[in-house]
Every structure is written in structure tokens, then in C-alpha cells.
Amino acid sequence: EIKYRGHITIPDQAFAELFALLDGYTWHLDDRPGRDNREINPDVLGYIFEKYINQKAFGAYYTRPEITEYLCEQTIERLVLEKMREVDAYDFGVLPPLHYEDVHELLRRMDGQRALILLQEILPKLSLLDPACGSGAFLVAALKKLAAIYQSALGRAEFLDHAALRQYLTAELHGHPNKNYYIRKKIITHNLFGVDIMDEAVEIARLRLFLALVGAIQRPEDLEPLPNIDFNVLPGNSLIGLLRVDEEAFNQMTPAEAEGPLTQKGMFPTMKQGSLLALAGQRSYRQMVEEKERLVKSYRLASTLTDNVEKMREDIEKHRQKA
Incomplete structure (x- = not known):
């Protein structure tokens, strides 16, 4: 605008038509399906970006949410089970015996000690990397899956009579008025990492994670400062490493x-x-x-x-x- 001031004139009618077009849609920060066919959620950012670029040249294609959600469900749940079974094997005879076939059964039946280990040791130390993250489809799907596991674990932990667990929950959630916002913020900063060769894709991936984070807020007073994820989602080439070389x-x-x-x-x-x-x-x-x-x-x-x-x-x- 500063560069071309006085050289480009756009009539007000053009802006009126643009605003009318945008007003014709319902905008959401989450991806929960509604009844309105004109709803738009952050997934459209990735879809538009991958339609805008040269897909053949960059190998970038839109991955539907049901595919990313299925892949994240299979990998993350299996990883959590493997970590918990390693703990069971190491602490055999210390932890009370518990049989579970999947993550859902584990979250439903776990005792206080296992809940503490899951929340304090296993989940915070998971590192999920998408080496070609694009516009962040897999990162957002991983965020939703981990958030669901966190919420279920916290829900179960609140009903367990375990002194160390209660002490941990009190210290962990203190000062965070919105539990869901805090969970997502912790996942984004501690668990999720992405790299992509296109700077534009990295910016969109960061934006989608921020929108998913803000989407957990129901009241403006619950909003906390947004985290710095410049070192979580980076532009670069995963095949050859760092390129900023003198x-x-x-x-x-x-x-x-x-x-x-x-x-x-x-x-x-x-x-x-x-x-x-x-x-x-x-x-x-x-x-x-x-x-x-x-x-x-x-x-x-x-x-x-x-x-x-x-x-x-x-x-x-x-x-x-x-x-």
C-alpha cells in the first residue's frame, strides 16, 4: 500500500463484494461438523495452500482429516501402550496387576500410580516429528489425539485416591483457568515438531496450531499468552539437514x-x-x-x-x- 500509494485505485464496491462473500460463510476455530454447509474451519487453509502451489513440483498434496486422524490414532496409541508396558515390565511386582488391550481400556481402568506415571513421565516425553509437515495436517491430528488422551487421563486421575497424584495435579494445573487450553499448549510446545522445505507451509502449520490452541478457549479471560513455536516447526530440508551455512x-x-x-x-x-x-x-x-x-x-x-x-x-x- 505504501509502495503503490496513489497509483492503484480500488473502488469501494470491490471491498463491499468481498466482505459480502466472506459474510456468507460461518467461520469456526474447531473442526466439529455442524449442520451448515457453508461452515469453514482451519482445515481449509491447508486445502487452499496445497491447491495454490505446484503439487507436482513440490510433491505436496492435501491429506484428508480422516486419513491423518486414523494414522495418528494407530501410531500414538501404540506408542503410549508400548511405553506403559515397558513400565509394567520394569516395575513388575511393584505396580498392582492390570490387564488392558488398548489405550481406552488403560485409561478407563488404570490405578493412581499408573496415572501419575502416564501424566508425569510418558506423555510429556513423547516427541512426534513430521519431517515433511506441509501445512500441518498431521501435526493438528496428533494434537487432537494427544489432547484426547490427556483429557481422559486427567478425568480418570481426578477420581483416584492417590496422594502423589493429587499433589501433581494441583501443582500442574495451578494458575491455568482453562484446562483444555493448557493441555493443548503443553502438547504443542513439548510433543510436536515439524519441518518443511517451503516457508509458506511452515507459516500455515504454525497458524493452524495456534488456531487449534485458541479454539479451546470459551471465555476471553481464559486466554493465556501464545507460546513461541519457532523452534518446534521450522523451515528446512529434512534430507540434508541445516542449510544456513557460511x-x-x-x-x-x-x-x-x-x-x-x-x-x-x-x-x-x-x-x-x-x-x-x-x-x-x-x-x-x-x-x-x-x-x-x-x-x-x-x-x-x-x-x-x-x-x-x-x-x-x-x-x-x-x-x-x-x-
Whole structure:
């Protein structure tokens, strides 16, 4: 607006039509289905983004919520069960015996000691990474699944007579007027991590997590400061690691510096990629990148040749059957 002030004139009617279009929809911060066909929730952000970009070039496609929810349900519930069964095996004879086939049965029947272990040890230490998070579809689905487990565990814990558990709940929830908001905030900051090569996708993923967090608020006075998740969801390439490398400083490294430990002086302000082996002192950063690009091209060519061979085999088989 400042750059083109006086050069672009947009009539008021255009804004009136735009506002009328937006007013024709019902906007929601959650994704609970309603009865209005004109409802819009944050999922539309990912859908529009993945329609806007070149899908073929970036390999970005819209993943429907039912798919992400199913995958998160299968992986997260299994992970929680594995962690709890490890505790049962380690503390065999200490914890009271309990049989459970799935997470729902565990949450429904667990005793006070298991509830304390689940809330204090297992859930906060889970780390879920989406190395190609896109607009955050899987991160949001993981947030909802973990929030459901947290809420069920807290609901069960409130009815258990266990002194240490009650002490933990009192200290944990103190100063947080909205329990659901606190649960989601804790999950977003402690459990969820994402990386994507597109900066725009990262911004949308962060926005969707913030909207999912704010969606837990029913009263304005329950709103707490939004967390900083710049280090949870980052732009970058998961295949090759850090890219913010000072080439000149990298190439000036001596073999001794390359083999030595990374100190604060060595890491900042210059970020170095990988483990910085002695190879870094003998070859330039650009040479290493060029070789990596050559290997990627070779891999792509090999994949194409494999596909061509498979197609040729199918064609030969079809002609053989016709003959």
C-alpha cells in the first residue's frame, strides 16, 4: 500500500463484494461438523495452500482429516501402550496387576500410580516429528489425539485416591483457568515438531496450531499468552539437514577444527552442517553440495529406469498372453 500509494485505485464496491462473500460463510476455530454447509474451519487453509502451489513440483498434496486422524490414532496409541508396558515390565511386582488391550481400556481402568506415571513421565516425553509437515495436517491430528488422551487421563486421575497424584495435579494445573487450553499448549510446545522445505507451509502449520490452541478457549479471560513455536516447526530440508551455512567460514576451517568439538564460538554466528568431519577441512562446501546433487540425480535416474523396466515387463506379458 505504501509502495503503490496513489497509483492503484480500488473502488469501494470491490471491498463491499468481498466482505459480502466472506459474510456468507460461518467461520469456526474447531473442526466439529455442524449442520451448515457453508461452515469453514482451519482445515481449509491447508486445502487452499496445497491447491495454490505446484503439487507436482513440490510433491505436496492435501491429506484428508480422516486419513491423518486414523494414522495418528494407530501410531500414538501404540506408542503410549508400548511405553506403559515397558513400565509394567520394569516395575513388575511393584505396580498392582492390570490387564488392558488398548489405550481406552488403560485409561478407563488404570490405578493412581499408573496415572501419575502416564501424566508425569510418558506423555510429556513423547516427541512426534513430521519431517515433511506441509501445512500441518498431521501435526493438528496428533494434537487432537494427544489432547484426547490427556483429557481422559486427567478425568480418570481426578477420581483416584492417590496422594502423589493429587499433589501433581494441583501443582500442574495451578494458575491455568482453562484446562483444555493448557493441555493443548503443553502438547504443542513439548510433543510436536515439524519441518518443511517451503516457508509458506511452515507459516500455515504454525497458524493452524495456534488456531487449534485458541479454539479451546470459551471465555476471553481464559486466554493465556501464545507460546513461541519457532523452534518446534521450522523451515528446512529434512534430507540434508541445516542449510544456513557460511560458505566462506566453512571453507576456512582447518582439519583440527573440523575434528574438534563444536563450541559456542564455533557454532555462532556461523551454523555448520553435519558432524564436520576432517573431510570438511579438505574439500569446499560447494564441492560437497555439488556431489550431493549428483547423487540425488543418479538416484532419480535409477528410479526412472526401474519404472521403465517394470512397464516394459508388463507390456511383454500382455503381448505374450495375446499370442
